[in-house]
C-alpha cells in the first residue's frame with residue numbers, strides 16, 4: 001500500500017497520470033506474493049516482474065473470451081479458437097515461475113532448516129511434508145496459480161470502478177474526505193484497523209460491488225432436476241446466476257442505476273452471501289474465500305487514495321463526465337482504463 005501511495009506521490013510531482021486499475025493490479029500481485037512467498041514480484045517503478053504480471057493478464061484475457069466450444073461440446077476436442085491451448089500455454093509459464101519460487105524456498109529450507117518463516121508457502125510445504133500423498137507439490141503450485149488468477153483483477157477492477165464513481169460525484173468525494181479527516185486525519189494512509197470506524201467508506205465499496213460486480217455470473221451445475229419460477233431445469237444443466245442484473249433489479253433497488261452509497265446507511269445488507277440481493281462474492285459452499293481480504297484491501301486502497309490526494313481525470317475530461325462503459329473479459333472491467341492525475345493536498 002505504501003508503494004502504491006509513494007508511486008502516486010511521485011506522479012503528483014511530475015503531473016503524470018496513474019493508470020489506477022494497473023497500479024492496483026500490481027499492488028494486489030505484490031500483496032499476494034508477499035502473503036505466499038514473502039517477496040514482491042512487481043516493481044511499480046521498473047519493468048521487473050513484468051513477465052509475471054503479463055502472464056497473469058494473458059491467462060485472464062483468454063479465460064474471458066467467448067469460447068464456442070462451451071456452447072457446442074463437440075468442438076471441445078478441436079478447440080477451434082485455440083483458447084484452451086493458449087490458456088494451457090500461459091498457465092504453464094505461470095506455473096514455471098511459481099515453481100521457481102518454490103525451488104528457491106526448498107533450497108533455503110535445506111540450508112537453514114529452522115529459518116523461522118511463517119508465510120503461506122511455509123505452511124503448505126510443512127503440510128505437504130506431513131502427508132505428501134494428500135497434498136503434494138502439484139497441489140501447491142496450482143493453489144498458488146488459483147490465488148493469483150482469482151485475487152488480482154477482481155479486486156483491482158473493483159477499485160478502478162470505485163474511483164470512477166467517486167470522481168464522477170464530487171459530493172461523494174467530499175463526504176468521504178470529511179469522514180477521513182474527522183476519524184483518521186487528513187493525508188494519512190488508511191490501515192485495516194481503521195475500516196470499522198469508516199462507515200461511509202464501507203458504503204462506497206458495497207455500492208461499487210452492487211453496480212459493478214467484477215464476476216458478473218456465478219456458475220452452478222444442477223445435481224437434480226428442479227422446477228424454478230415455472231421453468232423446468234434438467235439434471236446436470238449448467239446454470240448461470242446473473243449477479244450483475246440482480247444488483248440492478250428495480251424490484252429490489254430504488255433508482256438502481258444511480259451510484260448512491262447512502263442507500264446502505266440504514267440497510268443491514270452485506271456482501272457475505274446471506275443477502276441474495278447482493279452477492280458479488282457468490283454464496284454457499286463455493287463463496288469466494290478471498291472475501292475478507294478483498295473487502296479490506298478495497299477499503300484501505302480506496303480510502304488511502306482519496307485521503308492522500310485530490311484527483312483529476314487525464315486530458316480535457318471533467319471528472320463528472322467520466323464514462324461507465326463496461327468491457328467483459330474474465331472480469332467486468334471498465335472499457336477504457338481510468339487514468340487520473342493525483343494532486344498533492
Ligand code: HEM
Nearest residue numbers: 150151154155158215280281282283286287288289290294
Ligand atoms: C472484489 C474482489 C473479489 C470478488 C468480487 C470475488 C468474487 C468471487 C466470486 C463471485 C467467486 C465465485 C463464488 C461462487 O461461485 O459462489 C469467487 C471465487 C474465488 N475467489 Fe474471489 N473474488 C474477489 C477477490 C478474491 C481474492 C482477493 C482472492 C484470493 C486471494 C479470491 C480467491 C477466490 C478463489 C480461490 C475462488 C474459487 C473458490 C472455489 O471455487 O471454491 N477472490 N470469487
